Amino acid sequence: MNFEIETEHWPEGDWEALALRAAGAAAQVEPALANARLEASLLFTSDAEVHILNREWRQRDKPTNVLSFPMLERADLLDLGTEGPPELLGDIALAHETCAREAAEKGISLEDHATHLLVHGLLHLAGHDHVESDEQAAAMEALEIAALAKMGIADPYGDRNI
Numbered sequence: 001m002n003f004e005i006e007t008e009h010w011p012e013g014d015w016e017a018l019a020l021r022a023a024g025a026a027a028q029v030e031p032a033l034a035n036a037r038l039e040a041s042l043l044f045t046s047d048a049e050v051h052i053l054n055r056e057w058r059q060r061d062k063p064t065n066v067l068s069f070p071m072l073e074r075a076d077l078l079d080l081g082t083e084g085p086p087e088l089l090g091d092i093a094l095a096h097e098t099c100a101r102e103a104a105e106k107g108i109s110l111e112d113h114a115t116h117l118l119v120h121g122l123l124h125l126a127g128h129d130h131v132e133s134d135e136q137a138a139a140m141e142a143l144e145i146a147a148l149a150k151m152g153i154a155d156p157y158g159d160r161n162i
Contacts, residue, residue: 001020001023001027001033001034001035001036001038001039001040001089002038002039002086003016003019003020003023003040003041003042004040004041004042005019005041005042005044006041006042006043007044008043008044008046009044009045009046009049010044010045010096011096013111015042015044015114018111018114018118019042019118022115022118022119022147022151023040023118023122025119025147025148025151026118026119026123026126026143026147028146028147028150029143029146029147029150030123030126030128030143030147032077032078032080032126032127033089033122033125033126035077035082036082037080037081037082037084037085037087038080038086038087038089039086039088039089040088040089040090040092040122041091041092042091042092042093042094042118043091043092043093043094044094044096044114045093045094045095046095047063047096047097047098048063049093049095050063050064050067050093050094050095051063053093057069063095063097063098064098065094065095065098065099065102065117066092066095066099066117066118066120067092067093067121068090068121068122068125069090069092069125070089070090070124070125070126071088071090071091072087072088072089072125073127074127077089077126077127089122089125089126090124090125092118092121092122092125094114094117094118094121099113099114099117106156108154108156112153112154115151115153116144116148116153116156119144119147119148120140120144123140123143123144141157144156144157145157
């Protein structure tokens with residue numbers, strides 16, 4: 001997967017390498033993400049920018065940690081061949097202040113939390129969700145946990161029962 005990455009309002013860091021690691025791990029647990037034709041746009045930005053996006057596109061008047069905007073239906077993603085031009089999977093936006101606050105509250109690094117949120121966002125772009133049912137949420141969380149484990153990152157849901 002190729003990324004177009006923009007970082008504004010985030011500290012210095014190798015966010016591109018982090019995104020590539022997250023995408024590689026996500027592709028190991030969700031093979032549909034392994035197609036080399038896929039491209040995604042990643043915006044590492046501020047709470048204020050994510051607040052605007054959340055209000056405009058989700059009708060939620062508040063910032064959130066991550067937003068995902070899929071461009072492909074899951075069926076189209078699954079049918080996507082390996083030959084052909086690049087295909088836009090979608091866009092992901094991460095809000096720095098919310099991510100940093102959540103990481104501090106969890107006692108983990110910003111990098112590990114951002115990695116989790118990128119995996120979460122990529123799974124959304126691949127058609128997974130967690131809002132319709134507890135079973136759906138448990139299935140998505142299991143994929144996240146498996147992807148993060150491949151990178152040596154602890155289960156972010158370990159403190160609650162699913």
